[in-house]
Amino acid sequence: MFKLLKHFSGKKRLTLLLVVLQTQFTSAQQKPVPLANPKAIVQSGQARFTVLTPRLIRMEWTAQLPFIDNATFTVLNRNLPVPYFVSQINNGELVLKTAELELHYKVGSGKFTDQNLTITSLNKKYPFAWVPGTKQKGNLKGTYRTLDNFDGDYHIWDKKKMELEDGLLATDGWTVIDDSQRLLFDNSEWPWVAERPAKDYQDLYFMGYGRQYKKALQDFVQISGRVPLPPRYAFGYWWSRYWSYSDNEVRNVAENFEQHNLPLDVFVIDMDWHYTDSLRAKYDVFDQTKHWTGWSWNKRLFPNPGKTLSWMKSKELKVTLxxxxxxGVAPFEEPYKAMAQTLNFDTTTKANIPYEGSNKRFMQALFGTILHPMEKMGVSFWWLDWQQWPNDKRIKNLNNTWWLNYVFFTDMERNGSTRPLLYHRWGGLGNHRYQLGFSGDAVISWKSLAFQPYFTSAASNVLYGYWSHDIGGHQFGPGSDQKLDPELYVRWMQYGALSPIFRTHSSKNANLNKEAWNFKGEYYDALKDAIRLRYELAPYIYTMARKTYDSGISLCRPLYYDYPEAAEAYENKSEYMFGDDLLIAPIVEPMKNGESDIKVWLPEGNDWFEWQTGTLLKGGQYVNRTFALDEYPIYVKAGAIVPAYPAVKNLEYQPAKTYIDVFPGADGSTSVYEDAGNSKNYAAEFATTKVISKHLPGRTQSVTIMARKGAYKGMPLSRSYTVRLVGAEMPQSITVNGKKLDYAAEQSAGKWNYNGKSLSVEISLPQAACAKPQEVLIAYSKTDIANVNTGLVKKFRELSKAVTGLKFKDADIILPEMAGRCEETNLRLQYYPGQFYQMLQYFNINYSNVPDAVNKATSKANADWFKEQLKSTGK
Structure with missing residues (x-):
């Protein structure tokens, strides 16, 4: 990092140095530091209290000293900055006060009970009183290990509804984490599991936060560790299918993505990459018909795995197996002898080398002899899928899922040259430190789609914010017609593009061909749009992922984080915030008469821009909205600034050009994050660019791109920005850094243009140094004013589609002048900027009369059809 300082001098170098040192110190705190600052500790005999934050107190009682200071599976760090607090003993009671809590404990009274310990809130806005044994009434829940065989929240075989685990947040305003039985980490270089001493011990963490949900999660992150930032490519599109792909087929799929101009970042190869046939299954003690475990490439499918992986790398694709x-490791496996030699295992028995997850020597041998060589060959990361016995056979309370997540992730941290990434199932509290969740084999149904948004956002209550779902569902349920409903798949993909990890997957079923090119017409177009939207939003998503690392607040989170006082934020469980500025209201039911009608709650505090229809709506209300198949309910906070990418191949590299989308309705600002993409040093090596939008007197707007701060290896020194003013009128003039730009009908460097389809001003800034600020001034007419954010974008789109469809019904139709002028309004706005207000006025006056004009030019049946196509645009 310090080599990068040579690019700066004087005050800038000093400022950057201070930022780096501060960041490195903060990052260092994420390594296990289990010993608390002595100044934070108040001990009274066999009871000990550690004040960690104003809202978080550790409470211990032991039957036998000493106290336990090891890191646990839940809590890694206790050496935090000591908050202000006071403590004293009054009349045999220990009284401890922070800024927000007051604790009373009867000195020498033994274990914590409702008779000797109380905690009350000092925050008058959020009062509560707690004693041990008090049961929560309003836990907001967390997550669940898997969606296997769930149709929505109902298990199709067990015939039971899912009961989500309790989370860290509750409307009660407090939560107690009981860490008394959680396993410990030892103090070795690679911390390993250790069992607790056999003694009566209470180890409780009291969190008292009222409705300050974000602060509660930030407190937990400080003691439990951060949510690691995934590499940038993880936020692209993942192709996955349970299928016995061959080398030829893998290449064909990847090449089809290229031919259809669809971006792709990750190619997932399911278990058929290794041998699975029954001839080898005699070595599998768990399933005599299918050999799930495998460590040897299936040479029938991949005759030269190294060449396959090398080809995938040439296509800038990441591969996971x-x-x-x-x-364990069976005798027929290629690495069996090497593994046995490393472990001194007797090969004459011709037995499997048994799996021993808690045995550090076994796991080191597994990585050293099998997995690391495959990683060097080109496997980017691993998809773990533990489906066997729940707990370790040697340490009975050691959950195999939790432990595998820890071991695999930390091995990559220790030995990998790139940023660690792993996806596996949820193992329990503390698993947020090992990133991505694989939610498993959900049933293909509208119920499953309807459940996933809530399931995903609720998981943020335990910081498990990176669920990766089988988009489109995994398997058909009982009674299904075994066909993939294209509308359901489109809506699932639209949701998937706005979920943490965008990965399609399905069971080994010939009817589940989810490749976009297997669909036609509007379904194909909608699927492509969903994938492209994901990549357009990539820099916004990545910026929010950095915020998750810094704060613990997940990309997808419930509305009550931001609106804790509103009852509607708890009632509308499927709605969620996608980062700080986007609210998503998923469509989870089939269309009726070719359209989806949904009811959306828009929180009070700001207006909301319905992005795909071009409508600015007031906050603090329910609205009934209508969407076609190619539209989705994305609501942007008024004034929000969203960084975006143009069309890209994948996220391996940042494009030279970046969009800055400025939304209407208010002033706004943002800070855009960037780093090297896959570097392990992101904690200290990164950069941010602040962007500010202001509306000035005299119908003028300014957009300022501030000088970039920070540095990282490979950072571009200059960049080309296009500022897009979404939902804006036609400007009279635009200047950049004091220089007036010319207008062009189409987008071109160093000029500005108007996009009539999106009613947006597109300002193409010349290539410029990122170290210097740029100011854009936009002047609008002081005499002519038009509200362009009344759903005009949707009207333009629907009218164009209807006119095109009408011509296929009546190829000889002579389109009435009114219909033609209205239908071409979007392009006329681009071509004739001086007539902007006149053309909008003409459209607004005549749009509703277009069906009557068409009625005179064609048959009644065609005219009725045409009118039907436009009916939703007024909603």
Missing amino acids: NLHPAS
Whole structure:
């Protein structure tokens, strides 16, 4: 990092140095530091209290000293900055006060009970009183290990509804984390599991936060560790299918993505990459018909795995392979001899080398002899899929899922040259430190789609914010017609593009061909649009992922984080915030008469811009809205500034050109994050660019791109920005850094143009140094004013589609002048900027009369059809 300082001098170098040192110090705190600052500790005999934050107190009682200071599976760090607090003993009671809590404990009274310990809130806005044994009434829930065989929240075989685990937040205003039985980490270089001493011990963490949900999660992050930032490519599109792909087929799929101009970042190869046939299954003690565990490439499918992986790398694709390690290493496996030699295992028995997850020597051998060589060959990361016995056979309370997540992720941290990434199932509290969740085999149904938005956002209550779902569902349920409903798949993909990890997957079923090119017409177009939207939003998503690392607040989170006092934020469980500025109201039911009608709650505090229809709506209300198949309910906070990418191949590299989308309705600002994309040094090596939008007197707007701050290896020194003013009128003039720009009908460097389809001003800034600020001034007419954010974008789109469709019904129709002028309004706005207000006025006056004009030019049946196509645009 310090080599990068040579690019700066004087005050800038000093400022950057201070930022780096501060960031490195903050990052260092994420390594286990289990010993608390002595100044934070108040001990009274066999009871000990550690004040960690004004809202978080550790409370311990032990039957036998000493106290336990190891890191646990839940809590890694206790050496935090000591908050202000006071403590004293009054009449045999220890009284401890922070800024927000007051604790009373009867000195020498033994274990914590409702008779000797109380905690009350000092925050008058959020009062509560707690004693041990008090049961929460309003826990907001967390997550669940898997969606396997769930149709929505109902298990199709067990015939039971899912009961989500309790989370860290509750409307009660407090939560107690009981860490008394959680396993410990030892103090070795690679911390390993250690069992607790056999003694009566209470180890409780009291969190008292009222409705300050974000602060509660930030407190937990400080003691439990951060949510690591995934590499940038993880936020692209993942192709996955349970299918016995061959080398030829893998290449064909990847090449089809290229031919259809669809971006792709990750190619997932399921368990058929290794041998699975029954001839080898005699070595599998768990399943005699299918050999799940495997460590040897299936040479029938991949005759030269190294060449396959090398080709994938040439296409800038990351590859992950599925692992089921439970059966150990069988004698027929290629690495068997090397593994046995490392472990001094007797090969004359011709037995499997048994899996021993808690045995550090076994796991080191597994990585050293099998997995690391495959990683060097080109496997980017691993998909773990533990489906066997729940707990370790040697340490009975050691959850195999939790432990595998820890071991695999930390091995990559220790030995990998790139940023660690792992996806596996949820193992329990503390698993947020090991990133991505694989939610498993959900049933293909509208119920499953309807459940996933709530399931995903609720998981943020335990910081498990990176669920990766089988988009489109995994398997058909009982009674299904075994066909993939294209409308359901489109809506699922639209949701997937606005979920944490965008990965399609399905069971090994010939009817589940989810490649976009297997669909036609409007379904194909909608699927492509969903994938492209994901990549357009990539820099916004990545910026929010950095915020998750810094704060613990997930990309997808419930509305009550931001609106805790509103009852509607708890009632509308499927709606969620996608980062700080986007509210998503998923469509989870089939259309009726070719359109989806939904009811959306828009929170009070700001207006909301319905992005895909071009409508600015007031906050603090319910609205009934209508969407076609190619539209989705994305609501942008008024004034928000959203960084965006143009069309890209994938996220391996940042494009030379970046969009800055400025939304209407208010002033706004943002700070855009960037780093090297896959570097392990992101904690200290990164950069941010602040962007500010202001509306000035005299119908003038300014957009300022501030000088970039920070540095990282490979950082571009200059960049080309296009500022897009979404939902804006036609400007009279635009200047950049004091220089007036010319107008062009189409987008071109160093000029500005008007996009009539999106009613947006597009200002193409010349290539410029990122170290210097740029100011854009936009002047609008002081005499002519038009509200362009009344759903005109949707009207333009629907009218164009209807006119095109009408011509296929009546190829000889002579389109009435009114219909033609209205239908071409979007392009006329671009071509004739001086007539902007006149053309909008003409459209607004005549749009509703277009069906009557068409009625005179064609048959009644065609005219009725045409009118039907436009009916939703007024909603």
